[in-house]
Amino acid sequence: xxKPKQRPARKLSPVLHILCEGTKTEPYYLGxxxxxxxxxxxxxxxxxxxxxxxxxxxxxxxxxxxxxxxxDIAWVVYDRxxxxxxxxxxxxxxxxxxxxxxQIALSNVCFEVWLLLxxxxxxxxxxxxxxxxxRSRLKELIPDYDKANRRRYSEDEINFxxxxxxxxxxxxxxxxxxxxxxxxxxxxYTDVYKxxxxxxxxxxxxxxxxx
Numbered sequence: 349x350x351k352p353k354q355r356p357a358r359k360l361s362p363v364l365h366i367l368c369e370g371t372k373t374e375p376y377y378l379g380x381x382x383x384x385x386x387x388x389x390x391x392x393x394x395x396x397x398x399x400x401x402x403x404x405x406x407x408x409x410x411x412x413x414x415x416x417x418x419x420d421i422a423w424v425v426y427d428r429x430x431x432x433x434x435x436x437x438x439x440x441x442x443x444x445x446x447x448x449x450x451q452i453a454l455s456n457v458c459f460e461v462w463l464l465l466x467x468x469x470x471x472x473x474x475x476x477x478x479x480x481x482x483r484s485r486l487k488e489l490i491p492d493y494d495k496a497n498r499r500r501y502s503e504d505e506i507n508f509x510x511x512x513x514x515x516x517x518x519x520x521x522x523x524x525x526x527x528x529x530x531x532x533x534x535x536x537y538t539d540v541y542k543x544x545x546x547x548x549x550x551x552x553x554x555x556x557x558x559x
Contacts, residue, residue: 362419369426402442
């Protein structure tokens with residue numbers, strides 16, 4: 349009796365995994381962005397994690413990739429914070445551990461600088477998130493802002509933030525000490541827009557866009 353034919357194994361679509369340091373601000377913002385651009389997708393995931401330090405987040409992302417099918421991608425999102433909270437050596441160790449396997453979206457000094465860039469350009473450095481909230485116009489521009497804010501940002505605002513971030517980063521690097529070669533040494537700085545670009549590229553390849 350002939351053996352039944354085996355069905356070919358289904359090739360799984362790759363997944364883009366995102367791990368965030370924060371439990372509210374970053375997941376809310378990124379979740380809204382993903383929903384707006386690729387509604388209903390299960391291929392771009394904001395993973396729940398108890399990890400909070402840069403090195404822990406990178407290690408968790410590497411573990412996800414170790415157990416995932418080939419082709420999956422991982423990003424981690426975290427803040428520089430003040431040097432008294434996270435030292436330069438800690439940030440350097442996290443980036444070294446990430447290697448080429450895990451991508452990093454870092455904001456210096458905090459994610460809120462990325463939100464501010466949706467409304468204005470800035471080159472002002474801040475010592476902490478509290479310092480940014482007190483000395484920037486963020487709470488004026490978003491009157492009800494807090495960590496749990498779920499404000500929806502328009503496409504024009506997001507593109508304005510992208511443009512402002514690139515200009516801010518270049519300005520910061522031009523004025524920085526020549527020995528400073530890493531994002532955690534540049535203040536202000538954010539490369540969250542690179543994560544959004546990665547989401548767009550990944551989603552455009554593997555996800556269904558809204559009509």
